[in-house]
Amino acid sequence: MPATYEPIATTTLASAAKSITFSAIANTWTDLRIVFVPKAPSSLAVGANLRFNGDTGANYSMTLLYGNGTAAASSRLTGQDYIGGLGIVQNGNIGMWTFDVMSYKASIYKTVLGGPTADENGSGTVGRIVGLWRNTAVVTSVTLYSLNDFQAGTTATLYGIARAA
Amino acid sequence: MSPLVAARAAAAARGYGWGLSAGGPSGGFEAIATVTAAGGETSLSFSSIPQNFVALQIRGIYRDNWGSASAVTMAVTFNSDTGSNYASHLLRGDGATATAAGYTGQNQIALWDFGIDNTVTSGTFAAGIVDIHDYASTSKATTLRCFAGSNDNSTSSNRRVTLSSGLWTPTAAVSSVQLKSVYTSFAAGTTFALYGIKGAA
Numbered sequence: 001m002p003a004t005y006e007p008i009a010t011t012t013l014a015s016a017a018k019s020i021t022f023s024a025i026a027n028t029w030t031d032l033r034i035v036f037v038p039k040a041p042s043s044l045a046v047g048a049n050l051r052f053n054g055d056t057g058a059n060y061s062m063t064l065l066y067g068n069g070t071a072a073a074s075s076r077l078t079g080q081d082y083i084g085g086l087g088i089v090q091n092g093n094i095g096m097w098t099f100d101v102m103s104y105k106a107s108i109y110k111t112v113l114g115g116p117t118a119d120e121n122g123s124g125t126v127g128r129i130v131g132l133w134r135n136t137a138v139v140t141s142v143t144l145y146s147l148n149d150f151q152a153g154t155t156a157t158l159y160g161i162a163r164a165a
Numbered sequence: 166m167s168p169l170v171a172a173r174a175a176a177a178a179r180g181y182g183w184g185l186s187a188g189g190p191s192g193g194f195e196a197i198a199t200v201t202a203a204g205g206e207t208s209l210s211f212s213s214i215p216q217n218f219v220a221l222q223i224r225g226i227y228r229d230n231w232g233s234a235s236a237v238t239m240a241v242t243f244n245s246d247t248g249s250n251y252a253s254h255l256l257r258g259d260g261a262t263a264t265a266a267g268y269t270g271q272n273q274i275a276l277w278d279f280g281i282d283n284t285v286t287s288g289t290f291a292a293g294i295v296d297i298h299d300y301a302s303t304s305k306a307t308t309l310r311c312f313a314g315s316n317d318n319s320t321s322s323n324r325r326v327t328l329s330s331g332l333w334t335p336t337a338a339v340s341s342v343q344l345k346s347v348y349t350s351f352a353a354g355t356t357f358a359l360y361g362i363k364g365a366a
Contacts, residue, residue: 004360005194030358031224061318065258065326072265074258074326078318102292103226108354111226111292113312128258130314130326136288161224163358164196 006160013154016041019145022158025104027138029160032101036144037094039151045090046146048097049082050131052110052139056081059134066116066127082145083131087116092151104139197221197359200344204353205230211359212341216301218361223297223342225357226290227280231348236323237280237291237315240273240345243307243333247272252332259322273345274331279313282323283352290354291315300339307333 006029011020025032040046051060058079065074066086077085089095095118102111114129144156195218200209214221229237242251254267255277268275279293293313299305314326333339344357 003192004196005192061316063258063260063314063316063324063326065256065263065328067263072256072258072263074260074263076260076320076324078320100224100292100294102224103290103356106226106354108226108288108290109286111290111316113292113294113314115312128312128314128326128328130292130316130324132289132316132318134286134318161194161360162196163199163224163356163360165199 004162008158008160010155010157013150013152015152016149018149019143020150020156021141021143023141025140025142027105028162030103030163031161032104032139032142033159033161034099034142034144034156035159036097036099036156037154038089038146039154040089040091040093041148041151042092043090044148045088046148046150047084047086047088048095048116049084049145050099050112051082051143051145052133052135053137053141054143055133055135060131062129062131064127064129066125068125069123083112083114083129083133086125086127086129087118088125089118089120091120093120101139107136109134109136110139193363195361195363197361199356199358202351202353202355204351206351207346209344209351209357210341214340214342215361216338218301219299219364220362221297221300222360222362223295223357224360226292227355228290228352229280229282229346229348230350230352231282232284233282234284234321234323235282236278236325237282237348239276239279240347241276241331242273242343242345243339244337244341245343246333246335250334254330255327257325257327259325260320261322274309274333275329276311276313277329278315278325278327279311281315281317285317289317297339302336303338304336306336307339
C-alpha cells in the first residue's frame with residue numbers, strides 16, 4: 001500500500017539544464033504534487049513551464065491570477081504548449097513553484113492547480129494558476145522546462161498523494 | 166543568498182514535510198475518507214471525522230449537472246449547522262480582471278469557483294484544495310482556505326482561478342463536513358478526498 005503523501009523522486013541539477021523530467025510515473029496515487037525550486041542564471045530569466053507525457057502540442061490552457069507588488073491582475077492563455085509562465089526569476093535568484101495535478105490517472109482532462117512565487121527584493125510576483133491538459137491519458141511523465149537554463153542547485157521533487165479507498 | 170534558500174536549493178525541495186517520515190497510515194498526512202458522486206446528489210458529506218489530527222485537507226474535482234454556462238461555486242457547512250454563522254472572502258481572476266469580495270452572516274461558506282457546469286466538454290472538471298486548521302479545537306472558531314478554479318480552453322470569464330477564505334464562528338470541534346451543490350447536483354465522477362494532518366508528538 002502506498003504512503004498517503006509519498007516522495008516519488010527528487011532531481012537536483014549538478015549543472016545547468018533547460019529541463020527536468022520525471023518519467024515512468026506509476027499509477028499508484030490519486031494526485032501528483034510537484035515542488036520546484038529553480039535557480040536563475042546571473043543575467044537571464046527562467047520560469048516554470050509544465051508538460052505531460054512529452055506532449056508539445058497546443059493542448060494546454062490556463063487562467064492566471066497574480067500580484068507584482070503594485071497591482072493584482074488576471075489573464076488567460078488558450079491553445080498553449082505548456083502550463084506555467086508566472087514566477088519568473090533572474091539574476092541568480094531562486095523561485096518556488098508548486099503544481100498539483102489532480103486525478104492524474106483518471107480518464108478525464110487533467111486540471112492543474114499551480115502556485116508560482118518569485119521575490120527578488122524589489123521585483124517579483126505571487127500568483128495562482130488553474131491549468132488544463134486536454135488529454136484523458138494517465139500522466140506517466142512530467143517535464144519542467146524553461147527557454148533559458150536552470151542553474152546547478154535547481155531542485156524538483158515529485159510527490160504522490162493517495163486518497164482513502 | 167539566505168541560509169534557508171541555500172539549504173533548500175542544496176537539499177532538494179521537500180514540500181511541507183507532511184507524511185514523509187513513514188508510509189501508510191502511520192505517516193503525518195493520512196487519508197481519512199473519499200466520497201464520489203454517482204451523479205445527481207446535491208450533498209456529499211464526511212462524518213464522524215477523527216479528532217486526532219491538527220488539520221484537515223480536502224482535495225477534489227467537481228462538475229455540476231447545471232446546464233447553463235456559468236461560474237459554479239460549491240457550499241460547505243460544518244456539523245450540519247445551517248444558521249447564519251458563516252462568512253467568506255474571495256480573491257478571483259477571471260482571465261481579464263482580478264476582483265475581491267467579502268460576505269458575512271451567511272448560512273454556509275462559499276468555496277468560490279470550485280465547480281464547472283455541464284455545458285463544457287465531457288471529462289472536464291474543476292479542481293480545488295481546502296485546508297482547515299485546528300478543526301478539533303473547542304475554543305476556536307474554524308477558519309478555512311480554498312484554492313480552486315476551472316479551465317476549458319475557452320475565453321469565458323466563467324473559467325476562473327480563485328482563493329477563498331471562510332469562517333465558521335462556533336467554537337465546537339468539526340465532526341462533519343457537508344459539501345453542497347447550489348446549482349443542480351453533483352455530476353458523476355465528482356470526487357472529494359479527506360486527509361488528516363498530524364502535529365508533532
